Amino acid sequence: MTLTRETLVRGLKIALTLALAVLAALILWHLYNYYTYAPQTRDGKLRADAVPLAADVSGRVDSVAVHDGQIVEKGQLLFTIDKVRLRNALAQAEAAVATARATLRSAEREARRYAALEGVVSDQDRDTRRAAAEEAHARLSQAIADRDLARINLERAEVRSPVNGIVTNFQLRRGIYANEGQPVMTLVDSDSFYVSGYFEETKLGHIREGQHATIRLMGQDRVLEGHVVGVSAAISDSERSTATGTLLADVKPTFSWVRLAQRVPVRIAIDRVPKGVMLVAGRTATVTLDGADEQLHPKHIL
Incomplete structure (x- = not known):
C-alpha cells in the first residue's frame, strides 16, 4: 500500500487530534483532582473581633476624643460622660x-x-x-x-479603649445621652485578625494543625502568610431538626443525584502581612495550604 501525501496529512491530523484530546482529558483530570482534594479554597473570609463599647454610668456625653476610622491604642481615651x-x-x-x-x-x-x-x-x-x-x-x-x-x-466616666483597635461605623456625638450598658460605639480589635477558610470535607484529610498557609485577598497582588490553628468541631446539619412534641430527630429525605461536599470552617492565624496591605474584616480570601500543588498528580486520588 502506497502512502500518499493526503493520507499522511490525514493521519497526522487524526493523531494530533487524539493527542490534544488526551492532553485535555489529562488536564481536566488534574484540575478536578486539585479542586476536589487539594487543601485549597477560594471561599475564605478575613475576620476580626468586634468590641462594642458602652458607658458604665448613664449620663450626657461631655466630650468625644476620637473619630471614625481612627486607630487607637489600649487605654486611650475615647469619650467622657458629664x-x-x-x-x-x-x-x-x-x-x-x-x-x-x-x-x-x-x-x-x-x-x-x-x-x-x-x-x-x-x-x-x-x-x-x-x-x-x-x-x-x-x-x-x-x-x-x-x-x-x-x-x-x-x-x-472616662471610657477608654480596652484593646488596640480601629474605630468603625462611628456615630457618637457630644451631647447625646448614653445609657449604662448600652453600646454606643464599636472597635475592631486590630490584634485579632484571622482568616476563616471554608474547605470541602473531601479536603480535611490533607489539613493539619500548624500547616503553612498562603492567603490571597481579592484585589490584592501581595500574599499574606499564616498557619492552621484548628478545624471547626461541628457544623449545622440542615437536613435534621427536632420534631415538635416528641424531641425526636426529623431528618428530611433527599432525592438529589449529586451530593455536594459540606464546607467546614478552618481557622487560619495570620503570621505576616506585607506592608501596605489593608486588612478589612469581611474581605474575600483564597487560602492555599502546603501540599496543595502535590494534589495535581492523579496518584493522590484514592
Missing part, C-alpha cells in the same frame, strides 16, 4: 462616711461607758449599747462601700 452629678454623688458619699464614722465613735464611747458600769446598769442596757456600736460599724462599712462605688463611677 462628671458634675458624679462628683456631687462622691461628695455626698464622703460626707456619709464622715457621719457614719462620727456615729461609730459616739456609739463605741457609750458602749465602753456602760461596760464600766457593771452592777450599776442592767445587762440589757449594756447589750443595747454594744449592739448600737456594732450597728454603727456596719453603717460605716456600708458608707465606705458607697463612697468607693461613687469613686469608681467617677473614674468610669
